[in-house]
Amino acid sequence: MESVSRDIMLSIEDVSKSFPGVKALDSVSITINKGEVHGIVGENGAGKSTLMKILSGVYKKDAGTIVFDGQTIEKTTPSESLKLGLSIIYQEFSLINSLSVGENIYLGRYKEAGGLSGSRQKAEALLKSIGSHINPRSIVDDLSAAEKQMVEITKALSLNAKVIIMDEPSSSLATEELKNLFTIIRNLKEKGVTIIYISHKLDEIFELCDRVSVMRDGHVISTRPIAEVTRNDMIREMVGRPIENEYPPKPQCVGGKMLEIRHIRTRKLQDISFDLNSGEILGFVGLVGAGRTEIVRAIFGADKAMDLEMYLDGKKLVIHNPIDARNAGFGLIPEDRKTQGLVLPFSVEENIIMASLYKFAKMGFLKSGQQKKVARHFIDTLHIKTPSSKTKTSTLSGGNQQKCILGRWLELSPRVLIMDEPTRGIDVGAKYEIYTLMKQIVEQGSSIILISSEMPEVLNMSNRVLTICDGRITGEFDPALVTASEIMEKALD
């Protein structure tokens, strides 16, 4: 914290921005000091992304001034702001998957980098300088999410970025990879690069940032040195009301054996067998790519397994595709809300009734009326914040989007609900609501398989935890009796 100089790198004064029907930013002011790591937190819809998109030139501001490194910026395009030295790394990476790492880093600048071989050498040097051992010849498609992020950061450095904005950089990283990212961010800071770090995860903010700004409803609520903020202050400012706990009391309603999974074998999985009891939340822990998602996809009939036996209530179950799974009483909240869960251009109602629509058809003909009722029911009971049931889901916040998918399956009262990263990218308040719902679901006798990269979530919500590593189950724990590091050890086995 001593290294923070008082020089101002970026000053945002009274910046406003409206979209049709929404005031996304209302006279927002933040100053970012040279060489600091500045955290920005806030619930979805608070205006963080809009602000960043204005900085990077994607949106035009309606009013206000922005001074970057002593230079007043009126209008910029994304490429101009890059030239000025402001790089932004989005949640969804902007790399070209079919090209190599080196080509991506110097994309469009091969000439100035000294041709393809020159750019490769320079890329290698830059990667090394942040302690990464990625081969610049590797094809980006073969890299893990963490490695892709390294490439994005390297690309920003190659552009001599003075400020790097990271939008939810940790959402696709496992614990180890996250530590690595933190080391790199501290490195960058030592080199004098200013970092703006946007995250939902308060732990990361406390660990990493020098100062933090809290945003809510298009306003900046506060900007303070991290040492002067408590976790509870921050949550209260984010949601605008105090939140007592981050998790509801753990459900304790585990009954007898319900589902037996035997010998799943796919190209990735080696002989996976486990049981699931009624009323149980079973957590899967493992690194991204360890095979957690592959297990549930095989069970749900989304991927073909070479070998798989299933017994529900002792009766053999054959599932060839998701339709069979649905009919057998399974539900799936997939890993990626936007690409696998929602039909984004469709309305809240259409998304909610998607899985249960077949029930409303007699001989294939739909009865109207009921669909509306079902949608209304879940908008009310799940507190989905939407202007109307006809609103496109693409305009909702992450938490409300996830609730639409939850409602979709709850209408069918599934016996086994599979939830793959159910709270990724969702704000604190909505997370709590989803946890409460999970509790209600198991209390009614259904079971949940929970996959999550957030260790506290798994420990606080699950009755039992399985660790997955390299396509195998490496351990089974009662989360009440072990620590996170003991579990992590098995997950890295």
Place this chain on the structure above:
Amino acid sequence: METETKTKKSALNRIVYKILNEYLVVVGIILFAVFTMIMEPNFMTVSNMGNLMRQFGPLAFVSLGMTFIILAGYIDLSIAGMFSLVSAVSISQANQYGAGRAILVGLLIGLAAGLINSLLLLLFGVQNSAGALFITYGMSLIYGALALMYSNGATIHLKDGVSGLEALGKGAVGIVPISFILFLALLALLFFLQSKTYIGRSVSYTGGNPVASRLSGIPVKRVTLLIFSLCGLMTAVGAIVLFSRVTSSGPTEGTGYDTNSIMAVVIGGTSLKGGKGNVLRTVVGVAVVTLMSNCLNLLGVSSYMQDFTKGIIMILAIWLDNRSGMMGGAAVED
């Protein structure tokens, strides 16, 4: 009060903006028709109106089928070959065995060709329009070649008064052609299929997001089978209606029906990205495309120049389609 008038004004702005954004091509072509009306007195004659209604026929049937394909996020380029094949075989059947057998065989060929298309797509696991584009284009060459082999490359004429199919092509109830009544009936049926049946709604879901649809238990494979079979059937209806009217069928009769039907569907406002649109919009699209051809003909524009114009309009329509998608996305705040 002031804010109220403000919101009213902005609502009006938005409506005008929406019309310009989504229906720019439609508005443009209607203005062009008005221009033609003033410049060319032949436009408003009874005979030209009859022309318009009849030209409307075959393309309209094909485009209704194409709407379902595009709605589900696919594309079907096999229509040209399929159309020629149905036309050649069905017209010969009419000459030999009469109307009933001609219609039956024609429809069966269309259905079979559509089924083959969809089975190929399912077999190869194609789930997007790019894959469908090349496979159906290949099938178009095959169906077209079969048509040429069957007809030995010659034009087949419908024998006068043998089959009675002329009634379908030329007959009318009052001033309304029978083919037009058939069109309205099929339009109603397909509109019902799209909006009031499970499988119809599944078509839109599949086009909106095939991955999410599959994971939610939407029968995406059945959708593929349905839409291509349906498109085959509607192409067959279009082919039969056309040769019944012009009483002959050339060996490459279907040329242009693929691109024209895609153009009609897109101009109508059904998105090439899938999921958004309906058959009623396509009716507007077909009307506009037909009107445009008619006006260009009346104004004596050369056929090369007509193709040139069509190309520009098609590109414009697709540009608008992409733009409206971007507009929808701009207000999204994560």
